[in-house]
Amino acid sequence: MNPDPLLDSLRAAVAAAPADVPLRLHLAGLLLERGARDEAVAHLGTVLGQDPGNAEAAALMTRALAPAGPPPGFDWAAAESEVADIVPPRFVDGAEAVPADRVPAGPTADVEQPRVTLADVGGMTDVKKRLDAAFLAPMRNPELRKLYGKSLRGGLLLYGPPGNGKTFLAKAVAGELRARFLAVGLDEVLDMWLGKSERNLHELFLAARRAAPCVLFFDELDAIGQKRSRLAGAAARNVVAQLLVELDGIADGNDGVFVLAATNAPWDVDTALRRPGRFDRTLLVLPPDEQARTAILEYHLRDRPVAGIDLPQLARKTDGWSGADLAHLCETASERALLASAESGVARMIGMPDLLGALPEIRPSSAAWFAAARNVVLYSNADGTYDELAAYLKRKKLL
Template identity: 50%
Template sequence: MPVDPSVIAALTVALDTDSENLALRLHLVRLLLEAERYPEALEHSAFVLSRQPDNTEALTYAARAAEEAGQSSRADSYRRLLRALRGDGATAPEPPTPLTSTPAPARLRTDGWDEAPEPIFSAEESTIRLSDVAGMEAVKRRLNIAFLAPLKNPELRAMYGKSLRGGMLLYGPPGCGKTYLARAVAGELGAQFISIGLADVLDMYVGESEKNIRALFAEARRRRPCVLFFDEMDALGRKRSLRRESATRDTLNQLLSELDGVGSDNEGIFVLAATNHPWDIDAALRRPGRLDRTLLVLPPDAPAREAILRLQCAQRPVGTLDYAALSARTDDFSGADLVHLVETAAEYALEDSVVRGTVRPIGNDDFKKALREVHPSPRPWLDMARNYALFANEGGIYDELVEYLRAKKLL
């Protein structure tokens, strides 16, 4: 029986007001799969996995949706994670997806299977600088104090005994530029940048995930100065009390050991991690010497919003736009929201151009229409974060968040 589109629409609206209802979201995923709306199913499955990375139902749906959407490598990653969580090593492993073009020699496993090659994590040179990041002056200052100034001033670093090791946790609403900031830090340092996700680490064989972590830090030490960036850190470093599966416990312990630099020197390795849910991260990861500094990355302020809007419009045919007024009307918009707003306004102008049979520039009226459709996404996150800021602010870890919520009259 075909899926009624009105049911999907109703569920989507319900999730707009209750975005953390994961059971409802999974029900929507099932309907989207039946309706063959695979990209949407994949997006919602990924949302569930960002909250519950060990949710086997979501992994199953994500693998199918990714495969049907033509993203075979992504589907393979989800399947590997699923097998690892289930402890299912009975079937022959799929060929590993190479992370670089240089093959590693295969080795023979003691159980008779061909062992996957030692992981080689690809690094890149970042061309982004902090000057490319609009606004966020307080964030830039913290990053400068923590990483950049000590590196650029070795004499002062030695005088004050400042180490070039350590880590920082970037947290805040989705779409506010945490990954972009990490790349900017790597660019400022002139350092190699290695971005890591859960699928790059977790392996179906017992003990292989820990080997991947060791190989990752070994690669970083060879490439120092190097910025290691862990995206969605709550997936890898989730509180042990919240884990429904034990498959990643040893992986977390290995990560803690590598962060401590046990048996190795981590000087010149800068660890940055991003999360939308800092309250779900194991407390052991936030001890001194690990991810001991926390930085709140908020939605862009008015000057930053105007800069983002101008940047997004720079390569499009635009008329006379009132960027200041647009910036004022997009309070609480994330950077991703602003990109979506410009794209929506461009769609209206394109549609009108097709009807008219002549190209016209994007105008203020297009943005007025787009603003009726695009809304700020950080508010649900801020509503959820308010409870942690009020009742779980041990040691003042969320003081910045409390200050922001008070300024927004949300406390």
């Protein structure tokens, strides 16, 4: 890159006065004009980390993350003639059409059309009722939505101990809304290169907007959107700032994009992400109730050779167990029957003694989570955010 005295002077000025927002924005704008997008993104992320509502910074960030176009004066006719023998022209008669359900989602996105609904979620009646009242009912009724001025967008945060089906619930929500589903994990967002994580986020939201109506689901939100006060590096704070920009949909609008997220540690999520218009609604997903435990056990035993299994008894003995714990119980019982069959040389069925014998070998995984949650309820619930969790802990005599 050729030296640019003006940019070098501005860089030195910003280094000397890092809190001067107008100066940093001026530098970012010039960097964009010179084609140094990654450096511009880093400066804009710093501004948005300090001031998430800065409209000028948000607009520049959207411009920086937009796909690059051809240079000025690009000769389209010459370019087309050069590749005419290699690449056939698009959208001509006889060309194979792309099916409507195949949405171009980019290299890191995998958009699917879920076939599951809340009817496929065993038990969890209270959770499904709250989910319907808080999120689904306004979305299903366009007439009432229009009457009350409710836009076709929304954000919901699912939280609770690990292994209790938060991802499956999010997919069921997409099925209920007859929307596509785009699940986002850490590997789709975080990148070691400066500015790449912010661009990944932007491209994922673009994919969801193209696929609308679409449920965009962020797993482990506390890792992507951790409290900026705890983050030492500017790069991590920039990711949170970019997520705030995308949630607000400043440039493109998020109509038809339903943003859901799951976390085991909602108290670690940046407070700006919990403001109105973002993840302003929360739903506590607790370990499955007795009816749900029966359904989960039946599901994990359905393809195994079993005999004499008393599912209601097992469900009663596994109060407080997560769905993952119940799956582990069935796997451990299967191993016991397999080893016994190998020793005797005669294959036998998985019976109730195998399952009851496996019970003491498994420690419910939610115990550690509830211990941490108890401290949050006791010392960090002045605003009532975790009242529902407090009620559950009292009911279970854990508080």
